[in-house]
Amino acid sequence: MALVHLVIVLALLQFFAFGMAVGKARETYRVAAPATHGNDMFERYYRVQMNTLELLVMLLPALWLFARYLSPTAAAGLGVVYLIGRLVYFRAYVKDPKTRTLGFALSSAPLVLLLLGALFGAARAAWHAL
Numbered sequence: 702m703a704l705v706h707l708v709i710v711l712a713l714l715q716f717f718a719f720g721m722a723v724g725k726a727r728e729t730y731r732v733a734a735p736a737t738h739g740n741d742m743f744e745r746y747y748r749v750q751m752n753t754l755e756l757l758v759m760l761l762p763a764l765w766l767f768a769r770y771l772s773p774t775a776a777a778g779l780g781v782v783y784l785i786g787r788l789v790y791f792r793a794y795v796k797d798p799k800t801r802t803l804g805f806a807l808s809s810a811p812l813v814l815l816l817l818g819a820l821f822g823a824a825r826a827a828w829h830a831l
Contacts, residue, residue, distance in 0.1 A: 705768040708780035709761060715787060716757055719750045722791075745795045752794075753787055756812060763815035770822020779811040786811070 726732075726746035732739050737747055760783060768776035790804025 702768060702773050704777035705764060705773050705780070708777050708784070709764060711784055712757060712760060712764075712780065712787075715784060716750075716753055719746075719753055719787075719791060722746050723750045742795075745798060748798075749791050749794050752790070756783075756787075756808060759816065760812055763812065763819050766819035766823060767815045770826055771818050775818075776815065779815050782811040783808050783815075 723743075723746045726743045727734065730740040730743040732743045738744055760780070764776050764780050767779070786804050786807025786809070788804075789807055790801055793800040793802075793804050
């Protein structure tokens with residue numbers, strides 16, 4: 702489980718770094734808080750952070766449950782692919798939002814696998830507990 706815990710911490714640190722990038726973009730593009738629009742470049746950074754938050758809320762329990770019921774090593778591996786996908790997504794979206802597809806696929810595909818694996822593993826455990 703140590704690998705899973707490491708991936709969880711890395712995902713949280715990545716999200717924190719994206720938040721810091723939003724703060725820097727807010728300053729660079731002069732978008733005063735609490736505004737979340739007004740400059741296209743700032744909005745790109747902000748959307749990456751928000752999209753990452755939307756996925757992170759699913760990733761963390763799915764990662765943990767997949768590891769618990771199926772395989773910690775496979776869960777950690779899928780988590781690493783997710784992290785790489787988020788980095789690719791960040792770079793692409795900030796450069797040109799139309800190029801975000803690869804990063805989105807690299808982060809959403811492992812998430813779907815983690816969710817399906819968690820569902821399967823939990824259902825199998827519940828069935829055996831009957």
